[in-house]
Amino acid sequence: MSGPDEFQVIAQLFAPLAQSFPGALGLTDDAALLPPDALAETVVTVDAMVAGVHFLPDDPPDLVARKLVRVNLSDLAAKGALPFAVLLAAAFPHGTSQDWLERFAHGLGQDITEFGIALIGGDTVATPGPLTLSLTAMGKVAAGRAILRSGAQAGDMVWVSGTIGDGALGLRAARGQLSLPPEHIAALADRYRLPRPRVSLGPCLVGLASAGMDVSDGLVQDLGHLCRASHLAAIIDAAAVPLSPAARAALDLDQSLLATLLTGGDDYELLFAAPSSATAPLLELAERLGVPLTAIGRMEAGSGVTVHDASGRALSLGQGGWRHFSATISGAGA
């Protein structure tokens, strides 16, 4: 992947993914050019993924590429931004086959088409280590309208899109660590391998959500980040957290999985706060987009996240998995 190979890979596999964006200059220049924009802010994010850490080394290459795109688009959606471009930095292990690269580029192309974006730049290098990828993603949002983590108000309701916990259970499913019917195993593993970023929903939350982010580290941890940024506390009702049929089945078999569902990562759903006046428009939006939106709690004065069980009692330390989880949260205070 050094010297001519790099140029060949770029020219043959990646340059077609830049065609729709003139400022990408066909990936034949040193940099890409974004046209002036007097009205919109550009929203920029970057995420890195390492084989064996963020995906399984034998995951299909097209799904690796698509996961890379999607985790980044999820960040943009969380800010209310519409994505338009990505840049790829890829360190490919020595001996990566042409077939692997083609399948990777194919997956990248699938999502570039699906989400209406373009690959506008990149760098491909060789590594003696594991496949290491980073993607910079860029989107647009009307000036001053981006949804930040810091805007929540006491009294706001806490909402999530879709279902929670499938990503974490999906990793176990992909590793053969769950005993569930095959259709549930397949559904969960698919959610782990191929996130569904809420690209359509995000921009529609502008003006409705007071604060927001995506759920990538785990619902409770991420809500903790939102609380810190907004200088507030949050109380959520565990029974209200929306679960997929597969996650519900897993929980019915093993109640201790509740902690995994609420604190596991890789959901890539949107988590946001909104005033109660936004409830009707949010439910209308959910109906219109076909994206479930569920109120799971509320923001309050104070700090930290409290999870209530079905009987309204706070899930406390000393309950197995929760002890470790709570210690982690304390340690993460930034």
Add this chain to the structure above:
Amino acid sequence: MSGPDEFQVIAQLFAPLAQSFPGALGLTDDAALLPPDALAETVVTVDAMVAGVHFLPDDPPDLVARKLVRVNLSDLAAKGALPFAVLLAAAFPHGTSQDWLERFAHGLGQDITEFGIALIGGDTVATPGPLTLSLTAMGKVAAGRAILRSGAQAGDMVWVSGTIGDGALGLRAARGQLSLPPEHIAALADRYRLPRPRVSLGPCLVGLASAGMDVSDGLVQDLGHLCRASHLAAIIDAAAVPLSPAARAALDLDQSLLATLLTGGDDYELLFAAPSSATAPLLELAERLGVPLTAIGRMEAGSGVTVHDASGRALSLGQGGWRHFSATISGAGA
């Protein structure tokens, strides 16, 4: 570097580097916000570096960080853009010490201050492999004025800034593979470890250069890229290529190093084409900025790069190192 460690590193070491840019949101949100700009294009580039491939594993961590910044700023300078922000994706090996991270962040901070930019986003992850870094850099250039590789005209002169070949000799010097006086060894190794991107020069070339890029893969290869993008040929005069005193001393001892000087990478000088009418303003600019600018050849109809020796003969295949080099160039045709 997973879980709380990641947040601590970001908060303690990297967040201060974001302070000057409000849209970085203190690195506490999912993405950064760039304000609208009605007049300028945003120029974006990304470069990846792997320990043992792009830098020596025992290179000082502050210099690793600064090299990462500088190779990217060099790309922006080549487009005539003034840099304003970078985003870092870093895969740190397990067991990377706090001391190493602090020195890395210190180097990053030095260059962020020196070049008047900000760190506006990032992602830090753990890797079982070598340190793998990628940096996305962003700059501004007046709309429609960016210097592309594709704008050269037949008859334009070919120019380079600074001196050529020090990066390639510097790698050998750093590895103890050159027999030269210690001051030359130190000067060359320093050039390899700490590029001097032409950040001040680049924006001043807008309106003077017809095409341009930076010299990162090697002078002749990079001029080949410019020729292809401009659909032209180039002829350069080897004797006109500016050399540092250290490179001159090395060449005096071993004439076969000429190929290394002209085709080695890591110079991070600017290579550009300009009409002869720009000669006087360019020489005035060189004087004003204190940056040497040297005309080394011209653009012509045709394709490919021809290098003339001191007697005006084309350096041909069959001259040792040149054969391999020529084969590489042929293979790199994109």
